[in-house]
Amino acid sequence: MISMDESPLPNIIGFLALASYIATLIPTILRIVFPQTKETGIPQWLLKRRRVIGVMAFFLALGHGFLMVQKRNFDFFDIKTFWIYIQGVSTFIIFTLLSITSNNWSVKKLKKNWKQLHKLTYVAMVVLIWHIWDKMSGHWTYLTPISLAAITIITVLFVIRLWIEYQSKQQKNAAKVAKPDLVGKGIR
Incomplete structure (x- = not known):
């Protein structure tokens, strides 16, 4: 029989961070x-x-991370700690960058680079699947399958979105090629 652990507060806050994301x-x-x-x-x-x-x-992820650090009493000077929690740390760094630049001033200053920077959110999406699976394997709570299903579904929908955008771009390019150049023939 499958047993599930009760969700501790850090997991609940992590789940709320995921839902907000x-x-x-x-x-x-x-x-x-x-x-x-x-x-x-x-x-x-x-x-x-x-x-x-x-x-x-971001703030929910910060709360999740803070409570996890407090609960597990991490040794930040041990490289093994960072390797074990690389997915959570990576996601948190991405969320920090996105949060800091989520304002009009950053949009104006960074211009096109702002959009490029905010594409990191899609990297976080994939890393979060790994993070949830890795950290919760062996001691799932009721929130774990919901979290995994939600982030996996949104990732699959993102891939579908990319495919639709790719096809749309291909159709537009094909239409441009098929359209005759009437300007050079004296027709205006």
Whole structure:
């Protein structure tokens, strides 16, 4: 029989951080993968609040990390500690960078680099699957399967989104090539 542990506070906060993070990914995925959801207003509502939700995800992740460090009494001068928790540390560093630059001033100063920097969120998405699986294997709580399912589904939907965007780009490029150049023939 499968037994599940009770969710301690750090795991609950980690789950809330994950849910908030997923909420930042949903608007664009819904707009592209499920365009009919535009009519509901949910993607627009989430899009308007994306930065605030992302910063909230950061602070929840900070709380999760703080409580885990406190609970496990980590030795920060031991390289093995960093190797064991590389997924959590990596995700936290990404969330920190995204959180610090989630403001209008950063958008203006970084310009195109801001979008490039915020693409790190997709790296975090994949690392989070690894983090949840690795850290919870052997002592799953009721939140573990929900967390894994949610981040895996959003990752699969992200890949579908990329595929749709790729196909759309290919169709646009094909249409440009197929369109005759009438400017050089005297037709204006």
